[in-house]
Amino acid sequence: MVKRPAIEEAALLRIRPSREERRQIAAVAEKIIAAVDKTGEARGMLVGSIARDTWIAGEHDIDIFLLFPADLPREELEIRGLALARRTAGLFTGSVTEKYAEHPYIQALIDGYEVDLVPCYDVASASAIQSAVDRTPFHTRYIRGKIDGFIDDVLLLKQFARAGGIYGSDQMTEGFSGYLCEILVLYYKGFSPLLSAAAAWRPGCVIDPEGHGKKKFDEPLVVIDPVDPKRNVAAAVSLSRMMGFVELARGYLAAPSPAFFDVEQEPGITREELSDLLNKRRTHLFSITFAAPPLIPEIVVPQLKRSVEAITEWIERNGFPVQNARYQLEGDRCMLLFELLIAELPAIRTHLGPPVWNRENAEKFFGKYAGGANGGLPYITTGKYAVEVPREYPYARDLFSPHLILNTSLGKHVRQSLAEGFDVAEGADCWQEEFAAFIGGFLKRASPLIRTRQKKNGGKK
Amino acid sequence: MVKRPAIEEAALLRIRPSREERRQIAAVAEKIIAAVDKTGEARGMLVGSIARDTWIAGEHDIDIFLLFPADLPREELEIRGLALARRTAGLFTGSVTEKYAEHPYIQALIDGYEVDLVPCYDVASASAIQSAVDRTPFHTRYIRGKIDGFIDDVLLLKQFARAGGIYGSDQMTEGFSGYLCEILVLYYKGFSPLLSAAAAWRPGCVIDPEGHGKKKFDEPLVVIDPVDPKRNVAAAVSLSRMMGFVELARGYLAAPSPAFFDVEQEPGITREELSDLLNKRRTHLFSITFAAPPLIPEIVVPQLKRSVEAITEWIERNGFPVQNARYQLEGDRCMLLFELLIAELPAIRTHLGPPVWNRENAEKFFGKYAGGANGGLPYITTGKYAVEVPREYPYARDLFSPHLILNTSLGKHVRQSLAEGFDVAEGADCWQEEFAAFIGGFLKRASPLIRTRQKKNGGKK
Numbered sequence: 061m062v063k064r065p066a067i068e069e070a071a072l073l074r075i076r077p078s079r080e081e082r083r084q085i086a087a088v089a090e091k092i093i094a095a096v097d098k099t100g101e102a103r104g105m106l107v108g109s110i111a112r113d114t115w116i117a118g119e120h121d122i123d124i125f126l127l128f129p130a131d132l133p134r135e136e137l138e139i140r141g142l143a144l145a146r147r148t149a150g151l152f153t154g155s156v157t158e159k160y161a162e163h164p165y166i167q168a169l170i171d172g173y174e175v176d177l178v179p180c181y182d183v184a185s186a187s188a189i190q191s192a193v194d195r196t197p198f199h200t201r202y203i204r205g206k207i208d209g210f211i212d213d214v215l216l217l218k219q220f221a222r223a224g225g226i227y228g229s230d231q232m233t234e235g236f237s238g239y240l241c242e243i244l245v246l247y248y249k250g251f252s253p254l255l256s257a258a259a260a261w262r263p264g265c266v267i268d269p270e271g272h273g274k275k276k277f278d279e280p281l282v283v284i285d286p287v288d289p290k291r292n293v294a295a296a297v298s299l300s301r302m303m304g305f306v307e308l309a310r311g312y313l314a315a316p317s318p319a320f321f322d323v324e325q326e327p328g329i330t331r332e333e334l335s336d337l338l339n340k341r342r343t344h345l346f347s348i349t350f351a352a353p354p355l356i357p358e359i360v361v362p363q364l365k366r367s368v369e370a371i372t373e374w375i376e377r378n379g380f381p382v383q384n385a386r387y388q389l390e391g392d393r394c395m396l397l398f399e400l401l402i403a404e405l406p407a408i409r410t411h412l413g414p415p416v417w418n419r420e421n422a423e424k425f426f427g428k429y430a431g432g433a434n435g436g437l438p439y440i441t442t443g444k445y446a447v448e449v450p451r452e453y454p455y456a457r458d459l460f461s462p463h464l465i466l467n468t469s470l471g472k473h474v475r476q477s478l479a480e481g482f483d484v485a486e487g488a489d490c491w492q493e494e495f496a497a498f499i500g501g502f503l504k505r506a507s508p509l510i511r512t513r514q515k516k517n518g519g520k521k
Numbered sequence: 522m523v524k525r526p527a528i529e530e531a532a533l534l535r536i537r538p539s540r541e542e543r544r545q546i547a548a549v550a551e552k553i554i555a556a557v558d559k560t561g562e563a564r565g566m567l568v569g570s571i572a573r574d575t576w577i578a579g580e581h582d583i584d585i586f587l588l589f590p591a592d593l594p595r596e597e598l599e600i601r602g603l604a605l606a607r608r609t610a611g612l613f614t615g616s617v618t619e620k621y622a623e624h625p626y627i628q629a630l631i632d633g634y635e636v637d638l639v640p641c642y643d644v645a646s647a648s649a650i651q652s653a654v655d656r657t658p659f660h661t662r663y664i665r666g667k668i669d670g671f672i673d674d675v676l677l678l679k680q681f682a683r684a685g686g687i688y689g690s691d692q693m694t695e696g697f698s699g700y701l702c703e704i705l706v707l708y709y710k711g712f713s714p715l716l717s718a719a720a721a722w723r724p725g726c727v728i729d730p731e732g733h734g735k736k737k738f739d740e741p742l743v744v745i746d747p748v749d750p751k752r753n754v755a756a757a758v759s760l761s762r763m764m765g766f767v768e769l770a771r772g773y774l775a776a777p778s779p780a781f782f783d784v785e786q787e788p789g790i791t792r793e794e795l796s797d798l799l800n801k802r803r804t805h806l807f808s809i810t811f812a813a814p815p816l817i818p819e820i821v822v823p824q825l826k827r828s829v830e831a832i833t834e835w836i837e838r839n840g841f842p843v844q845n846a847r848y849q850l851e852g853d854r855c856m857l858l859f860e861l862l863i864a865e866l867p868a869i870r871t872h873l874g875p876p877v878w879n880r881e882n883a884e885k886f887f888g889k890y891a892g893g894a895n896g897g898l899p900y901i902t903t904g905k906y907a908v909e910v911p912r913e914y915p916y917a918r919d920l921f922s923p924h925l926i927l928n929t930s931l932g933k934h935v936r937q938s939l940a941e942g943f944d945v946a947e948g949a950d951c952w953q954e955e956f957a958a959f960i961g962g963f964l965k966r967a968s969p970l971i972r973t974r975q976k977k978n979g980g981k982k
Contacts, residue, residue: 507887
């Protein structure tokens with residue numbers, strides 16, 4: 061085996077779980093699984109990064125699946141599965157919460173560990189799954205069968221992706237899942253060869269470890285699931301995240317530094333910094349803040365994205381160019397942020413009419429405006445009628461009125477939340493403690509490699 | 522013959538030349554022609570509206586062509602033609618000026634009449650002409666042979682077009698020539714039938730009185746010259762002027778009024794009105810004024826047009842939307858006028874870079890901007906690099922600096938004039954006495970029909 065660079069060895073010393081952590085986790089998992097198995101109702105199975113030995117020290121949520129017979133009706137599974145999960149958790153803790161992803165499941169705090177107890181079907185092959193959760197045991201089996209000798213590489217990749225801000229397949233991150241990291245390390249046979257390959261990735265890149273190669277995918281990065289040819293493991297990875305990884309790979313290969321493995325909290329911008337920055341940029345910042353819809357992020361975040369797009373479209377349709385727009389879900393609050401190039405337009409705007417040669421419409425248009433009651437008077441420009449009318453919204457601020465914002469194509473639950481009220485702020489007044497990091501990143505946009513270099517030890521060894 | 526409406530009869534009483542005017546003009550023309558003929562060098566011929574009896578009372582420039590043998594070499598024609606014209610004029614006046622259109626000619630003030638003496642070739646047919654002026658005698662012969670019974674109609678049409686601001690085939694007007702008016706009246710057999718037809722004109726309309734019908738023309742209105750199938754008599758008519766005529770025809774047919782035959786000077790805007798109007802509109806007016814190039818309008822005006830287009834393009838490329846832009850040649854001064862929606866933009870702008878997957882260019886871009894010396898830091902947006910850089914011209918006023926204006930694609934002679942110096946003004950300071958009507962029309966744009974209705978007696982009898 062090739063000797064790793066000192067930087068990577070040093071990182072591994074920090075991210076490899078200790079023997080004590082491993083022992084404790086194994087003990088917790090074992091007693092829960094034993095309790096499940098004892099019921100005879102379902103079979104307990106440890107899955108996820110714990111099961112695969114690929115968790116980063118301290119990042120140790122325990123995922124235990126309860127595998128029920130595949131012939132159990134779906135409603136039965138939901139009722140009996142949840143009941144068993146709750147009962148099992150109750151044996152060890154009083155802290156039990158019901159959660160909901162595709163199915164309901166139980167989250168419990170046992171001996172200081174967050175444990176998910178997830179009912180699923182025990183199916184014969186991954187192609188026979190009835191829902192996404194049924195696939196997880198196959199992933200675990202696949203990775204466990206091949207991961208020997210590559211565990212440190214997976215740890216390095218996960219930490220590298222986390223430090224670069226592209227770890228996580230949630231809608232907010234649009235980055236790499238743990239399973240994707242494992243597949244990539246196995247496919248390229250290590251962390252280093254993966255980075256060398258990724259430095260030359262282009263959109264449309266297809267990685268197919270088991271040579272399934274049938275289905276076409278539209279996503280920029282395609283990694284065909286070894287256990288399910290119809291699934292792209294990298295479906296959540298946005299083009300920008302993919303290219304962020306490409307950039308990080310190049311940057312690390314060219315000039316390795318511990319910063320590439322340092323997970324550093326983005327420092328939030330202060331109110332004064334924000335005020336200074338806006339004065340310097342001379343742009344016009346507007347924020348909409350409101351209570352998050354009481355739903356999981358997987359449902360809320362895509363709606364936030366859609367809402368920002370719709371509102372941006374609305375703002376630009378009124379003649380105000382938008383420099384940047386973004387959304388953030390922070391606990392139970394959401395913020396939509398818009399940076400405009402201008403905040404005020406003239407009192408008039410051009411309203412184009414029909415061509416003069418289109419007699420019926422032309423005469424209608426002329427009749428409507430000839431009196432001047434609706435603003436200017438009709439004139440002819442390149443053969444068409446036009447008229448200057450009063451601009452409906454000469455001040456950008458007015459575009460954020462509740463009835464106008466609610467009239468855009470918002471996501472359903474975001475609309476419901478906004479309809480209950482929202483705050484609009486302008487300029488430095490957009491600043492809020494809980495969104496300070498978001499606002500800072502919004503105004504000081506920088507690629508993952510730049511952010512890595514900005515870390516305290518960025519660029520230097 | 523159908524009895525004309527009283528409005529038209531009343532107009533004719535004002536625009537038909539008096540017997541005395543006819544007699545005087547005939548006497549002046551006759552003595553000049555006699556003088557030309559007497560030399561034996563060339564044949565004198567009265568052309569133009571005087572020859573065709575289609576001039577409006579008081580609008581009586583006398584055009585006399587000196588027809589030289591077609592086998593005379595071109596240089597000979599220019600030298601001998603000009604000499605003969607000058608000598609002939611000198612017999613009657615001391616006020617003799619040399620002018621230049623396609624050829625040089627002589628303009629003289631004789632007995633109070635402006636007389637043009639234009640040398641040309643006496644060719645056998647219009648298809649054998651050597652330059653545009655040779656065609657004129659054919660036009661005169663063609664019209665004279667057919668105009669009987671339609672003279673009043675031509676007078677009405679000319680006055681109608683003049684009052685509507687679309688009479689004149691010069692580059693500034695882009696409207697109807699006198700010859701075009703005559704052809705249209707002959708083709709449609711009178712003023713009224715022409716208006717009825719024109720009310721339904723569409724771009725691409727082709728009128729071909731002699732059924733030549735071969736060549737295709739691109740202009741919106743095509744009227745094939747009866748004496749020259751390769752020529753569109755309406756080539757100078759812009760789409761907007763054509764549609765202005767269409768609109769006037771509809772308006773007159775729907776509600777005739779003397780205003781349609783009233784040539785009324787557009788009242789200029791006052792400085793105070795301009796100031797008030799700009800405060801109300803909240804737009805940003807910029808003017809460039811400079812000495813007109815010492816050339817005929819046929820050369821200067823198209824260059825003004827091109828220059829305004831180029832400068833508009835320059836302004837908009839820098840992020841400032843232009844609401845309206847226009848040029849004016851007023852004696853020996855030119856004005857270019859621009860109305861902008863905004864006058865100030867943020868200190869930053871987005872500079873888009875290459876896709877991150879284009880490794881060579883991406884690394885070059887990253888290297889150039891990663892230090893932050895050129896503004897912001899590289900970020901990734903939909904897979905491409907971008908960076909915020911300082912905006913070169915955040916204030917619209919700065920776009921009008923001499924070196925920047927001279928760097929746009931101006932017309933050649935306009936550039937030469939601008940290079941010698943120009944004034945830039947902003948807001949109400951754009952106002953200048955001689956351009957007061959131009960600026961007023963620019964800001965209070967209105968179609969010909971609207972302007973007709975705005976006249977003192979507009980709409981009412």
